[in-house]
Amino acid sequence: MKVGALALQGDFREHLAMLASLGVQGVEVRTPEELAAVDALIIPGGESTTIGKLADLYGLIDPIRRRVAEGMPILGTCAGMIFLASGTTGPDQPQLAVLDVVVERNAFGRQVESFEADLAIAGRDEPVHAVFIRAPWIHKTGAAVEVLASVVDPANGEDRPVVVRQGNILATSFHPELIGETWIHELLVEAVAAG
Ligand code: GLN
Numbered sequence: 001m002k003v004g005a006l007a008l009q010g011d012f013r014e015h016l017a018m019l020a021s022l023g024v025q026g027v028e029v030r031t032p033e034e035l036a037a038v039d040a041l042i043i044p045g046g047e048s049t050t051i052g053k054l055a056d057l058y059g060l061i062d063p064i065r066r067r068v069a070e071g072m073p074i075l076g077t078c079a080g081m082i083f084l085a086s087g088t089t090g091p092d093q094p095q096l097a098v099l100d101v102v103v104e105r106n107a108f109g110r111q112v113e114s115f116e117a118d119l120a121i122a123g124r125d126e127p128v129h130a131v132f133i134r135a136p137w138i139h140k141t142g143a144a145v146e147v148l149a150s151v152v153d154p155a156n157g158e159d160r161p162v163v164v165r166q167g168n169i170l171a172t173s174f175h176p177e178l179i180g181e182t183w184i185h186e187l188l189v190e191a192v193a194a195g
Pocket of ligand 1: 048078
């Protein structure tokens with residue numbers, strides 16, 4: 001099994017270290033040829049507009065969409081979630097539009113650019129420690145999207161999804177890769193093993 005990390009911008013090295021800690025071979029992906037050689041793909045955190053523009057420049061957008069449509073497991077964290085999504089509440093930016101959600105970028109406001117929380121995850125006994133860094137949350141989900149964890153919007157008490165799954169697509173608003181939190185990488189690896 002070979003899992004790729006999109007290595008255009010952002011914290012792809014931390015994802016590769018997580019894969020190594022699970023005994024899974026991780027490789028950097030920058031070209032359509034490298035994409036064709038992996039069984040799954042991780043889109044890291046970073047800056048989603050930059051990742052989108054570079055992915056477009058490297059001719060990766062349509063090849064990634066095709067692999068996702070064929071069932072390749074894919075995980076996006078933070079900026080990676082934004083890049084997977086079908087839209088944002090802000091101006092247009094390059095997106096894969098494979099995950100049927102609208103995200104709000106930097107949703108936690110300028111005052112709280114970064115914070116940590118213990119989150120309950122659907123289907124898991126243990127809470128997960130989450131590190132949010134200028135993180136998005138999900139503003140709107142489509143019917144096929146399963147919400148695995150949410151936070152409460154302090155403005156109105158509404159739940160805002162921060163971990164979702166839609167078939168072979170997994171996304172988190174936060175950064176499990178920065179603190180060695182392995183559960184979501186394990187889910188990705190299990191999806192490859194099952195497929
Ligand atoms: N704020 C970034 C964006 O909107 C995402 C931040 C992150 O990946 N930690 O692209």
